[in-house]
Structure formats: C-alpha cells, structure tokens
Amino acid sequence: APVVTAPTTNSTTNGLPTFAGTAPGGSIVTIYLAAGSGAAQLIGTTTAPGGSFSLVPAAALASGSYSVYATAQSRGQAVSANSNTNTFTVDATPPTVTVTSATVANGGSTSTSPVVFTLTFSEDVTPRTAFSLGATTNAAITGYRRITAAVYELTVLPLSNGLVTLNVLADAARDAAGNGNVALATPYSFTALPAPVAGDISAQYQTGDFGQPTDGQVRPFLQLVNSGTTAVPYSSLTVRYWLTVENFMGQLVTPIDYAKLGTSFVSARYVALATPRQGAFGYIEYAFAAGAGSLAPGADSGPIYGKAYKPDYSNLDETDDWSYQTSGSFTTNAHVTVYQNGTLVSGTEPTPVAAT
Numbered sequence: 556a557p558v559v560t561a562p563t564t565n566s567t568t569n570g571l572p573t574f575a576g577t578a579p580g581g582s583i584v585t586i587y588l589a590a591g592s593g594a595a596q597l598i599g600t601t602t603a604p605g606g607s608f609s610l611v612p613a614a615a616l617a618s619g620s621y622s623v624y625a626t627a628q629s630r631g632q633a634v635s636a637n638s639n640t641n642t643f644t645v646d647a648t649p650p651t652v653t654v655t656s657a658t659v660a661n662g663g664s665t666s667t668s669p670v671v672f673t674l675t676f677s678e679d680v681t682p683r684t685a686f687s688l689g690a691t692t693n694a695a696i697t698g699y700r701r702i703t704a705a706v707y708e709l710t711v712l713p714l715s716n717g718l719v720t721l722n723v724l725a726d727a728a729r730d731a732a733g734n735g736n737v738a739l740a741t742p743y744s745f746t747a748l749p750a751p752v753a754g755d756i757s758a759q760y761q762t763g764d765f766g767q768p769t770d771g772q773v774r775p776f777l778q779l780v781n782s783g784t785t786a787v788p789y790s791s792l793t794v795r796y797w798l799t800v801e802n803f804m805g806q807l808v809t810p811i812d813y814a815k816l817g818t819s820f821v822s823a824r825y826v827a828l829a830t831p832r833q834g835a836f837g838y839i840e841y842a843f844a845a846g847a848g849s850l851a852p853g854a855d856s857g858p859i860y861g862k863a864y865k866p867d868y869s870n871l872d873e874t875d876d877w878s879y880q881t882s883g884s885f886t887t888n889a890h891v892t893v894y895q896n897g898t899l900v901s902g903t904e905p906t907p908v909a910a911t
Contacts, residue, residue: 556636557584557608557627562643569733570615570647576638578603578627585634586610588835589622602906603627633661640709651677652723654743660845664746665788667696667896669712672721672743679704680736682729690722692749713747720744748785755783756850757901758794760888762881763860768873772864773798773879777841778815778885779856779893787850787895789820795892797835797877797905799870803827807863809839815857823861832905834877839863858885877905 557578562568582603589595601610608625612667624640624727656672659665674688682688685699689709698710711883712718722742756779758901775796781787800807807825814821827837841859850856865871873879878890892902 557582557603557638558713559623559625559627559638559641560640562610562623564641564643567644567646567732569626570617570622570645571608571611572597572616572643572645573611574623574625575607575609576625577606578608578625579604579629580604582627582629582635584608584610584625584627586623586625590617591620593666595622595624599621602802615647616645618645619622620644646730646734649734650680650728650730650736652728652736653741654721654723654739656743656745656888657845658787659745661743662745663788664748664786664849665775665791666748666785667791668747668750669710670719670745671698672711674707674709676705676721676728676731676736678709680730682728683726688723688727690724690763690825692720692742694719694721695719716747716749718744719747745836748787754793755900756781756787756893756895757887758891758893759855759885760878760880760882761858761861761885762883763877764873768881769870771868771870772862773839773871773876774860774862775839775878775891777861777891779850780887781850781852781854784852786852787864788845789816789847789850789856790845791896792843793839793894793897794841795878795894795904796841797832797838797892798863798871798873798879798889799834799836799876800825802869802874803836804865804867806866807837807839808866809861809863811859811861813858813860815859816843816847820844821861825861825863831908832877833908834875835905838878 559576562572563576574586585600586598587595588598595828597621622642625638627635653675658667658670694713696710697712700708720742723739725738727737759778763776809823823841
C-alpha cells in the first residue's frame with residue numbers, strides 16, 4: 556500500500572495543500588479526501604515515477620478539518636489496500652494588514668523625515684523578505700523592525716517634497732499555513748513638506764499675571780506665529796517657557812485654561828533641569844496633539860491661556876525668570892523657545908550656570 560507523508564497528521568495547510576507520499580514505482584495513485592466527518596471523495600489521480608507521488612487539488616479547499624488516504628495500482632495488479640489516513644486542518648483565510656503612523660495621518664502632511672510606520676497583521680506572519688513588506692513611491696524604506704510576529708515597523712525616507720505613498724502588496728508576508736496576505740486596499744499617503752527654516756515659527760507672549768509677578772501662580776499667555784510659506788503640523792511643535800520655581804515641591808501643576816485651536820489639543824508639563832540655567836530651574840513644555848491640524852503660513856494659533864502653580868499654592872517670583880516679560884499684549888518673546896521635531900527653530904535658550 557502507498558504511504559501518505561503530506562500533509563502530516565495534525566498539521567495546518569493553506570487551501571492548496573500538496574498531497575505527497577511513496578508508492579510502488581510507476582504505479583497509479585488515487586487520492587481520496589474527506590471533509591470533516593463526511594464520506595471520502597476521489598480528489599485526483601497521479602503516478603509515482605521513482606516511487607514518489609504528489610498532487611495539488613485542482614480547486615482550493617475551504618477552511619476546515621480533512622482526512623486523506625491513497626491507493627495504488629501497478630500495471631496488471633489489483634488495487635492496493637488503503638494507505639494510512641492523515642487528518643489535517645486547512646486554514647484558507649489570508650492575513651490582512653493595517654498601516655498606521657504616529658507621525659502623520661493618512662492623507663496628511665509633515666516635514667518630519669524619516670517617517671515611521673506600523674504594519675499590523677491580523678495574525679502572525681513571516682515576511683517574504685524584510686524590506687519587501689512595503690512598496691513606496693517618492694520614498695525609500697531605510698529601516699525595518701519586528702515588534703511581534705504580527706506587528707512590524709518600517710522607516711520611510713521621503714526622496715523629495717510632495718506626495719509619498721506606502722503600500723503593502725499581496726503575498727508580502729505569509730501565515731503559518733502559507734497563506735499570503737491580502738494587499739492593502741488603498742496605499743497610505745502623505746505630503747512631505749520642506750524642512751523647517753529657523754525663524755519661520757515664533758512665539759508671542761503676554762503676561763496674564765496682571766501686575767502680580769510674586770503671587771502663587773505663573774500665567775504665561777502664548778500664541779504661535781508662522782511667518783513662513785508652508786503649513787506646519789502643530790504636532791511637530793513644542794514650546795518651552797523657562798522659569799525658576801522657588802521652594803520646589805517636586806511637582807508643578809500646569810493646566811491649560813483655554814486655547815483657540817482647541818483646549819483638548821494642547822498639553823503642558825513641567826520639566827526640571829538637571830543643571831540650573833540663567834533664570835531657569837526648569838521649563839513648562841507645551842505640546843500639541845495630532846488632531847490640532849497645521850499652522851497655516853501667515854497665520855497664528857490664536858491665544859493659549861495656561862498657568863502653573865505649586866500644589867500648596869505658595870508664592871512664586873517671576874521677576875528673575877528667563878521667559879518672563881511685562882507685556883500687556885502679544886509681542887514676540889525671544890526667551891520663549893520653539894522646537895520643531897525636537898530642533899530649536901526660534902528663540903534663545905538660557906545658558907547653563909557655572910558651578911561655584
């Protein structure tokens with residue numbers, strides 16, 4: 556009798572498994588397949604030249620449990636007894652994939668370069684090759700990282716300003732059963748913007764303390780101005796207001812009371828410096844969520860009203876703070892610094908204080 560060696564018992568295959576085994580050389584091998592607990596049906600015949608046979612079904616099998624066995628018949632001989640029966644599972648469902656980026660939304664724009672993308676598959680997969688996971692236009696894939704067997708990161712470097720797309724083609728990765736992934740329905744796209752030019756974005760400042768620089772709170776009112784020619788995503792910007800915090804208690808409360816662009820899109824936190832600087836033991840850092848959109852050229856953000864205070868509301872002295880000015884209306888303050896993607900683009904940081 557022939558011997559069925561593939562698929563092996565308890566294995567999982569895709570919808571087009573290879574039925575293989577051994578049989579007398581030159582014999583005709585007939586393969587029978589049963590779905591679940593159903594009756595076995597003839598799936599096809601083949602020959603065993605050299606004592607080995609293989610056959611792929613003409614049509615893909617549906618997902619489910621199957622049993623396979625074979626018979627062999629040499630010329631002039633009776634049909635053999637049934638071979639061993641192997642039971643296996645067909646997984647005919649191909650993996651799907653989604654693409655996301657924390658840097659730029661699909662259809663959005665950014666001056667950040669390179670851009671990191673996360674590819675999340677519906678199940679564990681193995682890429683055909685590391686860099687074959689993505690196909691790009693106007694960009695090069697310069698980095699690859701496996702997070703889990705279902706999640707991968709690609710680093711994409713735009714080659715020029717303008718439209719950039721990232722696609723995941725069909726069969727770029729396969730699951731354990733050998734199913735290739737389904738292609739991404741629509742490529743992920745964004746517009747690559749020019750790198751920021753120092754001075755294009757600046758901070759205007761107005762004191763909100765109303766002549767009370769030594770009370771229990773700091774009230775810097777800010778707005779950002781774009782004097783350049785391209786829109787700048789708010790999410791790429793951070794702003795630092797430098798100050799001293801007398802009798803620091805380890806915490807500074809930094810709520811945002813109002814922001815014209817949307818209070819929920821602006822956050823603030825206090826960062827203490829490891830080494831003091833002129834007029835600064837730390838700074839309040841303002842950041843912006845991706846949903847804030849972009850600061851258009853020739854426009855301003857509108858006012859951002861924030862404040863900061865110690866948990867016990869004890870007094871602060873703003874008069875020696877690097878960023879403090881007595882300004883009753885919004886004016887440029889070079890001591891409030893602005894950063895794009897972590898790079899200083901406007902303002903002057905305080906210098907470190909030499910140890911004595």
